[in-house]
Amino acid sequence: NAGVTQTPKFQVLKTGQSMTLQCAQDMNHEYMSWYRQDPGMGLRLIHYSVGAGITDQGEVPNGYNVSRSTTEDFPLRLLSAAPSQTSVYFCASSTRGRGEKLFFGSGTQLSVL
């Protein structure tokens, strides 16, 4: 059971570099989302998608782009990394609907120098 798979697990970037965090799920979930986790702040929603071709902004979208071309994949792009984007990033998926259980990946720890 793969569930939600995130790659890479660790990444170090220099300010201004770009990269893509990968997220894939094999549960045929319509809903996928990206959160960032910072100490004392819990998790904050970056972007989310309710199905292929549909994305929307969450609480902290600035500096991040997403796309959803397939049900399975939901990559997160950092176009020009900044030190403020140093964080742990989690991808999560669920069936569509309020109150559904979120399935989380194991996270990507990103450091921007």
Add this chain to the structure above:
Amino acid sequence: AQSVTQLGSHVSVSEGALVLLRCNYSSSVPPYLFWYVQYPNQGLQLLLKYTSAATLVKGINGFEAEFKKSETSFHLTKPSAHMSDAAEYFCAVSQAAGNKLTFGGGTRVLVKP
């Protein structure tokens, strides 16, 4: 708008003692409430959820939580702590539509032998 406040960023309990983690929320709609647990270097896992059915909700690993509308609270308890309960716990409230969650800042539980 929704928000979640978790009282105490760190809690230390002795093995066999009561675990009590506090969560208060605000919500402009009838809330759906969740407790998630994060073990070291892992993603979050659902412990339990309240979605307007019974106010006392039982979850996995012996945890339970009680929804109290008058107090806008959803505190998490476990009668007897086990060493394996050492983790970080997050309370969350579902926004009005979809499956977007607003998380509290988290409470890290340390269990002493």
